[in-house]
Amino acid sequence: MxxxxxxxxxxxxxxxxxxxxxxxxxxxxxxxxxxxxxxxxxxxxxxxxxxxxxxxxxxxxxxxxxxxxxxxxxxxxxxxxxxxxxxxxxxxxxxxxxxxxxxxxxxxxxxxxxxxxxxxxxxxxxxxxxxxxxxxxxxxxxxxxxxxxxxxxxxxxxxxxxxxxxxxxxxxxxxxxxxxxxxxxxxxxxxxxxxxxxxxxxxxxxxxxxxxxxxxxxxxxxxxxxxxxxxxxxxxxxxxxFIGAANIVEAAIEDGHLVLPGGRQPVHCDGDMSAAVAMIRPETIRVAAAKDASLSGTIDSVSFIGDRQRLVVSGASNRLLTVDAPNTVQARPGERIGLSISPDAVRLLPPEY
Incomplete structure (x- = not known):
């Protein structure tokens, strides 16, 4: 020192x-x-x-x-x-x-x-x-x-x-x-x-x-x-x-869930909320088996970025989420994939945004 x-x-x-x-x-x-x-x-x-x-x-x-x-x-x-x-x-x-x-x-x-x-x-x-x-x-x-x-x-x-x-x-x-x-x-x-x-x-x-x-x-x-x-x-x-990669999702809220094209995602929210803008970091999303997944979608693209791979996943006709997954995950464009997100990983942003 x-x-x-x-x-x-x-x-x-x-x-x-x-x-x-x-x-x-x-x-x-x-x-x-x-x-x-x-x-x-x-x-x-x-x-x-x-x-x-x-x-x-x-x-x-x-x-x-x-x-x-x-x-x-x-x-x-x-x-x-x-x-x-x-x-x-x-x-x-x-x-x-x-x-x-x-x-x-x-x-x-x-x-x-x-x-x-x-x-x-x-x-x-x-x-x-x-x-x-x-x-x-x-x-x-x-x-x-x-x-x-x-x-x-x-x-x-x-x-x-x-x-x-x-x-x-x-x-x-x-x-x-x-x-x-x-x-x-x-x-x-x-x-x-x-x-x-x-x-x-x-x-x-x-x-x-x-x-x-x-x-x-x-x-x-x-x-x-x-x-x-x-x-x-x-x-x-x-x-x-501005700080890092982020999924910004605008969605309705029903019974404590964000209603997304690929499914319903549990969130922590006030009981009277009916809609929200949410942030989800790509690295907090986990690839999951169908029985454990809260969301599902189709892989649009896979990009190798060194210590991980970045997946763009769409649900229905809309882009759903960007996902950072380990390189050990087998992922190919066009495949269906299940995703799991902890409610703690979903950040609801103030309504004025």
């Missing part, structure tokens, strides 16, 4: 909205509390307001009148970015090409007047922590994308910031490298213990890195929760469909 563990500031954004000079409303007034040492992920599509919120926290944008930003209960709204003690990593990394790796990492320490010996020790500590030993004297243009990402992170945390802000730092990398570095970044954030706010449009990054995830939609907060809460208990159709 690094000596940094447990280092971090609490953050509160209070009624922070953002309207640009051309009248564009980028962010509706939002209030959000982030605990010391927490990794909070701001997740959403392009234009949802997540980067605007990050920039307000950093001090790169001012909130609309009435909004406040507090670090450890201290009002920082009017404090410039250089006095907020935040570290930042951008998608472009913004490294200095004319400096070595070591000089890049130690740059913030140098301008703060840290003595050479102490600065060298801090750089060495971070080089080891980020697994870039041996690269200290290389120029930035001699590094791979993954190595540059590590240097940018080391530079951001060198000054021991109270808050680390990351704006889509893995987006520019290829898929395989992105997956590997996501795991490394998760390890580093846990070891450092710095309060971290991470912006991404990638749901996999959000699920793996976040203690909590804030799903944003059109400048508003759609839902806040742990990755498990967001995935299994979405509060809206937007969240359900």
């Amino acid at each position: 690094s000596a940094e563990a447990g280092h971090g500031a609490s953050v509160r954004i209070e009624a922070c909205g953002k309207t640009f000079v051309d009248g564009t409303r980028a962010l509706e007034p939002a209030t959000l509390d982030i605990a010391r040492g927490e990794t909070l992920v701001l997740l959403g599509p392009s234009g949802c307001g997540k980067t605007t919120m990050l920039r307000i926290i950093a001090g790169l944008e001012a909130p609309d009148p009435g909004g406040r930003v507090l670090f450890d209960s201290k009002d920082m709204t009017a404090v410039p970015i250089e006095r907020r003690n935040v570290g930042m990593v951008f998608q472009s990394y913004a490294l200095f090409p004319n400096m070595t790796v070591a000089d890049n990492i130690g740059y913030g320490l140098k301008i703060r007047g840290m003595p050479d010996k102490e600065r060298a020790a801090r750089v060495a500590e971070l080089v080891a922590l980020t697994n870039i030993s041996g690269l200290e004297n290389r120029r930035i243009d001699q590094l791979s994308g993954g190595q540059r990402q590590r240097v940018a992170l080391a530079r951001a945390v060198a000054i021991r910031p109270g808050i680390l802000l990351l704006d889509e730092p893995l987006t520019a990398l290829d898929a395989a490298l992105r997956d590997r570095l996501r795991g490394e970044l998760n390890r580093l954030l846990r070891a450092l213990g710095i309060t971290t706010i991470y912006v991404t449009h990638d749901q996999s990054e959000a699920m793996e890195l976040g203690d909590r995830v804030v799903v944003m939609q059109k400048g508003t907060i759609a839902q806040i929760g742990t990755p498990r809460e967001i995935y299994f208990t979405p509060r809206s159709r937007f969240v359900a469909e």
